[in-house]
Amino acid sequence: GENVEQHPSTLSVQEGDSAVIKCTYSDSASNYFPWYKQELGKRPQLIIDIRSNVGEKKDQRIAVTLNKTAKHFSLHITETQPEDSAVYFCAASYSSASKIIFGSGTRLSIRP
């Protein structure tokens, strides 16, 4: 069935360095890929998304890249700050069923 795999499950980076989180998806019909940030005890919040007609999208320190051929997409956070510490979830939307499948999450910790 449809599946989204996310790596790594935990990531610790020095403040100011970059962080990269990678996801792969199984259904080639997927065409919408959002990323959510969830702080401890809070709701998931959309931070950036990309559609399959675009290869890269940037929003200040956050960027997402999509490789449709390889069926993987990545989140890049540059110049990391303490407030970037959270769990990040990728997701893929399967257009045939209008269903969204989430990855298992990456716990990002920013070391001061």
Next chain:
Amino acid sequence: EAGVVQSPRYKIIEKKQPVAFWCNPISGHNTLYWYRQNLGQGPELLIRYENEEAVDDSQLPKDRFSAERLKGVDSTLKIQPAELGDSAVYLCASSSSPQETQYFGPGTRLLVL
């Protein structure tokens, strides 16, 4: 603009008891989702509504879970009877249409003892 509202925020019950969760989506959002999120995992879709119609409930354990969205606005999710394994955070989300941004509510944290 008010976000997605959920209540209660926390619920502790004994196993075999019933429990209900309520969700009020963002005004004008026709699509409503119920998710279950276990500790350390991503949200798992339980059911999706388009207006008042449940269009995807394949992941809803129908022997004990039920949901409704009367009048296509508010929704309730019910568990009867609850089991220990139902302990999780139940998230409601809404969007203007499928494949548009989903906005999540704060969730209901359920603990079944």
